[in-house]
Amino acid sequence: MPRFTIGSSLKMYFGHRRQVEWTRRVAEIASAHPAVRDGVVEPFVIPTFPSIPAVLDLAAPAGLLVGAQDVHWEDAGAFTGEVSAAELAELGVGLVEIGHAERRAMFGETDSSAARKVHASLRHGLVPVLCIGEEERGEHASAVEACLRQLEACLAVARHEGTGGTIIVAYEPVWAIGQPEPAPDVHIRAVTRALRAHLSGDGLLHHARVIYGGSAGPGLLTRIAPDVDGMFLGRFAHDPAAFGAILDEAWKIGVGDDSRAL
Numbered sequence: 001m002p003r004f005t006i007g008s009s010l011k012m013y014f015g016h017r018r019q020v021e022w023t024r025r026v027a028e029i030a031s032a033h034p035a036v037r038d039g040v041v042e043p044f045v046i047p048t049f050p051s052i053p054a055v056l057d058l059a060a061p062a063g064l065l066v067g068a069q070d071v072h073w074e075d076a077g078a079f080t081g082e083v084s085a086a087e088l089a090e091l092g093v094g095l096v097e098i099g100h101a102e103r104r105a106m107f108g109e110t111d112s113s114a115a116r117k118v119h120a121s122l123r124h125g126l127v128p129v130l131c132i133g134e135e136e137r138g139e140h141a142s143a144v145e146a147c148l149r150q151l152e153a154c155l156a157v158a159r160h161e162g163t164g165g166t167i168i169v170a171y172e173p174v175w176a177i178g179q180p181e182p183a184p185d186v187h188i189r190a191v192t193r194a195l196r197a198h199l200s201g202d203g204l205l206h207h208a209r210v211i212y213g214g215s216a217g218p219g220l221l222t223r224i225a226p227d228v229d230g231m232f233l234g235r236f237a238h239d240p241a242a243f244g245a246i247l248d249e250a251w252k253i254g255v256g257d258d259s260r261a262l
């Protein structure tokens, strides 16, 4: 099991050519990096739907997982504009982002639609990257409470149906997305610690991982590493070199962990 899962959603920032170019550079950096070669980091990229096949061609040989930014909960039928988990699995997609704050705010995503999408993804062996986070900045305790409530609401269908698997929970406080700085370290660590404790030993969701997103960039992982399993990057990974800098950090932390264990 890699120590960290680190990746980026390209949202709708780039066109097709630029996503391919970005992936080519990040794939070069990742495949040559000891953090990826030695399994300290499991890297991923989440492009737009039409760019998935081209991104997969470059990413897969470099050890980068590829995700989709959304999914529909049904397997097939009259659902114009939607894409099923079955088709994503057929293409070789490994991850599915579900319930991102932008989809909740702009496209009517709710905990109950997210719950159906999580279930569909697990049924097809895809790993949900389930995005949760409180809307307003406040006390740690109220953020923990809101996130645990949201997490369980988004897992309700999978729990009801007894459908398990691996899941990545992306803690993304809504107020920290698209900002100059991430949430304060102590806040991130309090919430991710509580989420990890809640999910540890979960009978249904094996290997649940908790990563942080929201204006994350180089320098943050070193400060929050003891309480997270990775990071979900946005704008601050648009420069492929920044992705490389974060792999450097992860490698240093991983080597430190190993030497402490000896």
Ligand SMILES: O=C(CO)COP(=O)(O)O
Pocket: 009, 100, 172, 176, 177, 178, 179, 213, 214, 215, 216, 232, 233, 234, 235, 236
């Ligand atoms: O939403 C995010 C990742 O999904 C974070 O985006 P930013 O890092 O650009 O705020």
